[in-house]
Amino acid sequence: MKIVLIGYGKMGKEIERIALSRGHQIVAKIDIDNPNELLGLSKQDVDVAIEFSNPQSAYSNILICLEKQIPVVCGTTGWLEKKSEVEALAQKNDATFFYASNYSIGVNLFFALNKHLAKLMAPHTQYDIYTNEIHHTEKKDSPSGTAITIAEGIISAYPSKDTWVNNEIPQSNEVAIWSQRESTKPGTHTVKYISKVDQIEITHEAFSREGFALGAVIAAEWVKDKKGVLGMEDMLKLA
Numbered sequence: 001m002k003i004v005l006i007g008y009g010k011m012g013k014e015i016e017r018i019a020l021s022r023g024h025q026i027v028a029k030i031d032i033d034n035p036n037e038l039l040g041l042s043k044q045d046v047d048v049a050i051e052f053s054n055p056q057s058a059y060s061n062i063l064i065c066l067e068k069q070i071p072v073v074c075g076t077t078g079w080l081e082k083k084s085e086v087e088a089l090a091q092k093n094d095a096t097f098f099y100a101s102n103y104s105i106g107v108n109l110f111f112a113l114n115k116h117l118a119k120l121m122a123p124h125t126q127y128d129i130y131t132n133e134i135h136h137t138e139k140k141d142s143p144s145g146t147a148i149t150i151a152e153g154i155i156s157a158y159p160s161k162d163t164w165v166n167n168e169i170p171q172s173n174e175v176a177i178w179s180q181r182e183s184t185k186p187g188t189h190t191v192k193y194i195s196k197v198d199q200i201e202i203t204h205e206a207f208s209r210e211g212f213a214l215g216a217v218i219a220a221e222w223v224k225d226k227k228g229v230l231g232m233e234d235m236l237k238l239a
């Protein structure tokens, strides 16, 4: 498979390593120094683009790929206010857009577990909900995209919660996300239900970026000949 990497930072480099080990070819690496190289690529040069850049660049990088009918696997977080616009364009152009706030297989199983736990806990209002994310100090966005997906999962299954807040004391309708930045932590997410007498806690801790990168390459392999707006629930058949 011919891959263009958009964003050649911590994730871009790890994705390159995994992609090469699975027999793929990296035909271009787009980063801060050569963003216009993306404009010169065509559908014939590339099977799939893997986009891990930053919150400011993701939207325009994705639009360029969708206009060129290059399938995009995007993992960049912190730009999601424009996601529905991108999804509409992907449908209109009969193009391919795959997005995940977290490509780790373990985190996607954790998302399913989180929803199931929220459904079980919803009638038991003596428990307060607490969510926490810890990431390295270079992270640009807060809360993490994964923490937002977790909060949305709780909201979808817990009728008295309808929104989330970050690093604020929550109102009764709000899910609290507490965000911490700590050394080089790749990503740890926790959900806790706490009552006066006990607590239930689930945690996913990434030990490195390998799981995110492997998930992104597997998503690229899976999506390259598909059309439409797709995600991990479709690929892992968790929906």
Ligand SMILES: NC(=O)C1=CN([C@@H]2O[C@H](COP(=O)(O)OP(=O)(O)OC[C@H]3O[C@@H](n4cnc5c(N)ncnc54)[C@H](OP(=O)(O)O)[C@@H]3O)[C@@H](O)[C@H]2O)C=CC1
Binding pocket: 006, 007, 008, 009, 010, 011, 012, 030, 031, 032, 035, 052, 053, 054, 055, 057, 061, 074, 075, 076, 077, 078, 100, 101, 102, 103, 104, 141, 212
């Ligand atoms: N969905 C998932 O599973 C995961 C998502 N992420 C997300 O992926 C994104 C990237 O993470 P990470 O690799 O750690 O970040 P890095 O900062 O290490 O890498 C991002 C790279 O993109 C470059 N860049 C800046 N502008 C552009 C541009 N216009 N086009 C292309 N590249 C550009 C940056 O250059 P410069 O530094 O010089 O600005 C940098 O080299 C983040 O949003 C992060 O939250 C991370 C891990 C897993």
Ligand SMILES: O=C(O)C1=N[C@H](C(=O)O)C[C@H](O)C1
Binding pocket: 077, 101, 102, 135, 139, 140, 143, 144, 145, 146, 147, 186, 187, 188
């Ligand atoms: O920036 C990171 O590093 C990560 N970002 C993603 C997020 O915002 O959830 C995924 C992972 O936790 C690592």
